[in-house]
Amino acid sequence: MKKAPSFLAALLLISAIFLSFNSIASSAEQARFGDWEVTCIENNCRLAQGLKNPDNPGIVFGLLIVNIKGSDVPVAQLNFPLGIYLPASIGILVAEEKVEIPMTTCLPKGCIALLPLNDSLIKAMQTQPEFNVRFYVNEKTPREISFSLKGFSEAYEIFSKN
Numbered sequence: 323m324k325k326a327p328s329f330l331a332a333l334l335l336i337s338a339i340f341l342s343f344n345s346i347a348s349s350a351e352q353a354r355f356g357d358w359e360v361t362c363i364e365n366n367c368r369l370a371q372g373l374k375n376p377d378n379p380g381i382v383f384g385l386l387i388v389n390i391k392g393s394d395v396p397v398a399q400l401n402f403p404l405g406i407y408l409p410a411s412i413g414i415l416v417a418e419e420k421v422e423i424p425m426t427t428c429l430p431k432g433c434i435a436l437l438p439l440n441d442s443l444i445k446a447m448q449t450q451p452e453f454n455v456r457f458y459v460n461e462k463t464p465r466e467i468s469f470s471l472k473g474f475s476e477a478y479e480i481f482s483k484n
Contacts, residue, residue, distance in 0.1 A: 356473015367484040398437040413456035416446040448475040
């Protein structure tokens with residue numbers, strides 16, 4: 323499996339972008355493509371999808387994709403609830419594309435892992451049905467969640483133009 327670098331500075335920028343999107347949402351343009359939502363504010367767009375745990379609706383996972391100033395590739399921010407096992411890496415699988423990433427940071431509302439999206443991973447996301455994520459709840463207990471990629475190609479087309 324490939325190892326993705328940690329991007330603490332990117333995390334801060336993503337958090338700032340996320341907060342600015344939330345604070346001026348009234349001026350945002352939004353569109354839905356399948357299971358993906360595209361939100362654009364002044365030519366700054368993000369793609370987002372959230373998942374709720376059917377066994378515990380209070381537990382929410384999120385996948386947010388943004389462009390970061392100064393970076394050549396978009397970055398995916400995976401949001402996890404508190405209570406996951408941090409020493410284990412997060413495994414990403416889309417078709418034959420496998421990546422392991424570290425948990426980047428934890429905040430009072432949850433933990434965040436960052437994944438730079440290279441061309442081969444984006445192409446896999448455009449042609450496959452699911453973005454699979456493996457994490458651990460303790461040292462020996464893995465869990466998997468899957469984000470739907472239905473509508474991703476159309477949403478990414480809008481996202482990549484801005």
